[in-house]
Amino acid sequence: MGVAANFKKIVSIESVRKRRGRGPGGPPPPSMFGKGLTDESMRELTRRFSKPKTEEDYRNRAIFAILSKTGLRAKELVSLRFSNLTKAPTGETLVTFVRKGGRFGFAVIPEVSLETVRKYHTAFEIQSDMFFLSRPKRNQSTRTPLTTRSLQRIIGTWNVMTCQGRKVHPHALRHTVGQKMLDKAGSIAAQKVLGHSSPVTTAKFYTTPYYDSSKILIW
Template sequence: MSISPNFKKIVNIDSARKKKKGGYGGPPASPPMFGKGLTDQTMKSLYNRFSKPKTEEDHRNRALFSILSKTGLRAKEVVSLRFSNLVKAPTGETLITFTRKGGKLGFAVLPEESLKTIREYHSAFEIQSDMFFLSRPKRNQTARTALTTRSLQRIVSSWDVTTCQGKKIHPHALRHTVGQKMLDKAGSIAAQKVLGHSSPITTAKFYTKPFVDGSEYLKW
């Protein structure tokens, strides 16, 4: 039996919509209740833990924490930082240039406090390198190599704290912490500039807290 060319297939609208959205699952997943960053209490605990370094590992941890918690840079950007890429802005700030995600040139303000921790880390162990962060020498060796993103993730993971979602800390969790804090305290434009986003809409989309205590403002 041949099918008439005028025949039109009848499709159930609800079924078509479900297929378009990718399946017949239940209701859409709700957004996570808690952010991906760290609490203020955890950040203060890490700051205090690294405040009095003794070993090379301690000094490097302090410098890494200072950079990650003050700049919000991505792991790949952090391990690429060099002294030769420091620039003094006309307004007095110290800037550091690096290659951003996507291959574009980026820059960030490097607080004097953070730069001091890096210089002390290098000075205490007579490190002669243009790179900010390096591996520790192995037994009976003096050679160091530039830190890799995998090494950085392993180091940060060894700090053994968890995010607001209960997951083990990773470098990007500190970027989320910086983004959310900047958004809360200084607004989307300032947060956008610190994180290097192309638009404050992107910043607001990913770093706005999923809930707000309005009681401070809702007083009648």
Template sequence: MSGDGAPLHEAVARFLVYLRVERRYAPRTADNYARELQLLTRHAETQGVRSWRTLQPAQLQALVAAEHRRGRGAGSLHHLLAACRSFFRWLLREGELDASPAAGVRAPKLRRKLPHVLDVDQAQRLMELDADDALAARDRAALELLYSSGLRVAELCGVRWRDLDLDEGLVRVTGKGSKTRVVPVGSQALAALRALRPALAAAETPVFPGRHGAPLTPAALRLRLKRRAGEQGIAQRVHPHLLRHTCASHLLESSGELRAVQELLGHADIATTEIYTHLDFQRLAQVYDRAHPRARRR
């Protein structure tokens, strides 16, 4: 444990080791934390803070205000505060803080953006990609699995044949925070995966390989999907997370089962999933305005 007066960066360095080693955060996520906490540390030093015990909420609020004046948006400032709060919670557990300096600190109000989705006809057209060669078969299976199971792009790229149960129609994926979940796979996706599977596929072989047999990278998959959407005449920009949104929206629209959609997507907080109910009501309003005799606008 570091005492008062120890360099601020030492505590930050130990926290980042905790995230990478104990919590097994993805490198990109840990790097994001590192950047935000480096900013916090520099600000604290300019305020004359030499120990995290002496950092005051007003000083943290001043950092948020300064970053807002520099042009950072509300969403980015919420990420900054989330990183700070995680760090302070860890310091509290380590006994290096008596109270969190983030208590009562607020970022500008976040405008909630509804995710874009494909309608059912667009999704159907996208999935009708001709799998006439090995590369097209791989892309078709990736599209089907993204739309069928609502996977994140990193989850899809990490799937190996050992993770698939084609008989039961299930796939095991590892999501944020190294949390594992098992989700169903639809019949069309299963058919595409069976057509893709080599006769002697090893259990450790990636389902979606890139060059030299290594797993396809998220960046490469995004490029493939963008290209395939263009070939299928989809004007909207198509990316893996769009298919995750589309899966969730279509499933909720058909079933109304919010908890089931939460489990499918691997959301820790159902409030994250509830955004799709707003999307559903928006669609309902559009249908009502278009179809109900008493709703037609003049």
């Protein structure tokens, strides 16, 4: 291939990169902001769901109560069952489920979070082993287990934005939990909560992109 042909090929590649919003080469730069929610947004959701009235309100409160304390993935959340709850010798309530990749997993469910699920069931006389269900359609009483797509839609109606300016989604809650655990309790604790195989994975994906050094560097 001649010099002219090579030059033409390089120009063509650079043109594609520019159309995709990239620089002169390599992957796009990482975002300066995390993928989770701010503390202010989390407090706002806590206040909003504190006094439920409708079935949707009760379910929203229960979903938020579980996700904000466990950081479960969407597929893990919709698979939760009362029959999979067990009591640890140390007193914590654990729930078992299938993790990403088909691995067996478990998470601590705080009693206060579990109570919001029980109240959701009791208030609307729900008889089911599943934690979360669809609302019955008009003139029907049948409920079905919540799907990941339905969960996405439900959380999208919460009308808050992530730190990156995106509409809130289930995984944004996982990022929020992961970053807070990493900041306050370290990589091992965050790894245990999120169910990663290594704290290196946790640190790689959930470390806050920036840090205010003035909190530490006091001379």
